[in-house]
Amino acid sequence: MRRWIIALMITCSVAQANAQQHPGYKPVADVAGFKQQFATASRQTQSIQCDFVQEKNLSMLADKITSKGKFWFKKENKVRMEYTAPSYYLLVMNGKDIKTKDGQKESHVSTKGNKLFEQINKITVDCVQGNVVDNADFKTNILENAAGYLLEMTPVNKQLAQYFKTIVLLVDRKDLTVNKIEMYEAGGDNTTISFLHKQLNVNIPDATFAAK
Amino acid sequence: MRLLLLNSLLLLCILTSCTNVYKDLQQTPGDPGCITQFRPQFDNTLYSTQVDVMKHHLSGLLFIKQMPDSSQRVVFANEMGFKFFDFEFTRDGQFIKHYMMDKMDKKAVVKTLRGDFELVLLHPDLQKATVKKDGQFRYVVVPTAKGNNYYITDTACTKLERIEKSSSRKPVVKAWLTDYKNGVPDTILIRHQAFKFNISLQRVQK
Numbered sequence: 226m227r228r229w230i231i232a233l234m235i236t237c238s239v240a241q242a243n244a245q246q247h248p249g250y251k252p253v254a255d256v257a258g259f260k261q262q263f264a265t266a267s268r269q270t271q272s273i274q275c276d277f278v279q280e281k282n283l284s285m286l287a288d289k290i291t292s293k294g295k296f297w298f299k300k301e302n303k304v305r306m307e308y309t310a311p312s313y314y315l316l317v318m319n320g321k322d323i324k325t326k327d328g329q330k331e332s333h334v335s336t337k338g339n340k341l342f343e344q345i346n347k348i349t350v351d352c353v354q355g356n357v358v359d360n361a362d363f364k365t366n367i368l369e370n371a372a373g374y375l376l377e378m379t380p381v382n383k384q385l386a387q388y389f390k391t392i393v394l395l396v397d398r399k400d401l402t403v404n405k406i407e408m409y410e411a412g413g414d415n416t417t418i419s420f421l422h423k424q425l426n427v428n429i430p431d432a433t434f435a436a437k
Numbered sequence: 438m439r440l441l442l443l444n445s446l447l448l449l450c451i452l453t454s455c456t457n458v459y460k461d462l463q464q465t466p467g468d469p470g471c472i473t474q475f476r477p478q479f480d481n482t483l484y485s486t487q488v489d490v491m492k493h494h495l496s497g498l499l500f501i502k503q504m505p506d507s508s509q510r511v512v513f514a515n516e517m518g519f520k521f522f523d524f525e526f527t528r529d530g531q532f533i534k535h536y537m538m539d540k541m542d543k544k545a546v547v548k549t550l551r552g553d554f555e556l557v558l559l560h561p562d563l564q565k566a567t568v569k570k571d572g573q574f575r576y577v578v579v580p581t582a583k584g585n586n587y588y589i590t591d592t593a594c595t596k597l598e599r600i601e602k603s604s605s606r607k608p609v610v611k612a613w614l615t616d617y618k619n620g621v622p623d624t625i626l627i628r629h630q631a632f633k634f635n636i637s638l639q640r641v642q643k
Binding site (some may be wrong): 241279281282283286290291292300306308309310314325328330387410412 | 481483494496509517518523640
């Protein structure tokens with residue numbers, strides 16, 4: 226019995242510590258209820274089309290690099306990110322196929338047999354679709370405030386841990402879509418992607434996601 | 438037959454790799470310091486960047502920042518924010534590797550990249566530099582451990598033609614810094630001569 230009380234106290238203090246790292250947020254009271262709501266919303270989201278602003282914050286340089294572009298998502302696993310500033314870059318993920326295009330070259334790769342690519346592909350789709358709470362590659366803490374939810378994901382996978390200390394998703398309370406992804410690196414830098422002007426369930430032609 | 442083969446090889450060697458491409462340069466009086474006017478005034482500069490190494494192609498954004506202590510930081514990350522490397526070149530010529538992506542973190546790769554960016558940052562030690570010329574260009578020759586660095590300009594030293602890092606006989610790396618605006622080149626191209634390793638930088642608005 227005493228062991229259970231200690232375990233409960235540790236869980237509570239960890240949750241409290243996580244909440245303190247994110248001022249204004251407190252642990253979600255009904256985690257199961259949230260997961261159910263989140264899953265329902267993601268089932269109803271067939272597509273997302275929006276603008277995005279990405280900020281790479283370089284802590285040691287006290288500076289940041291801002292990029293902008295357009296984002297498309299279509300169920301089940303199609304993503305297109307088209308960077309328009311400061312330079313052009315295209316990333317299309319369609320199932321196991323990935324296409325990239327920069328100012329000079331177009332490349333096609335398959336995630337088949339590439340574990341890291343598969344994981345990054347899965348994280349991107351899961352983040353956008355809201356399935357990330359069930360991703361076994363992360364330990365997830367769920368916090369909330371009046372405006373929305375905060376999902377703090379810590380990689381348990383060694384390979385992912387090389388790149389990310391934590392990934393934070395800020396979720397809109399109204400439609401339960403992701404407003405912002407914050408990726409924190411071990412070295413202190415972070416990259417945030419804010420999704421703006423979201424349009425849900427608009428018709429997006431499959432050709433938008435041609436990756437072969 | 439064997440003698441013929443040997444002679445052919447020797448001839449080939451003389452005509453190509455063994456030839457000292459700099460042998461006809463003539464010593465000329467002049468101030469080696471004139472090349473410092475081409476030192477890029479990197480303050481807070483961003484370049485769209487493509488790197489081709491053998492069969493691999495990397496693209497991303499290269500950020501060069503002058504720090505308050507006068508050191509220069511060179512950070513290269515892909516478009517999605519994954520950092521490839523973060524180097525510091527200090528005012529007194531020291532080099533600090535702050536970060537290098539695991540898969541790229543090989544001594545030879547770091548050394549090569551360090552050498553390439555040292556050429557571009559253009560902080561040569563001119564104490565032992567000499568000035569040479571040919572019919573077309575003026576060469577500021579800076580001795581290095583394995584050869585020379587050649588800073589090649591027009592004869593009046595008003596325009597930087599290119600920079601060559603050389604062995605004792607031929608260039609191993611060539612770099613072009615062009616379209617200067619407010620002391621910063623809009624375009625930088627670095628080409629290794631012995632193997633496919635090209636870095637291409639195009640300035641973009643931050």
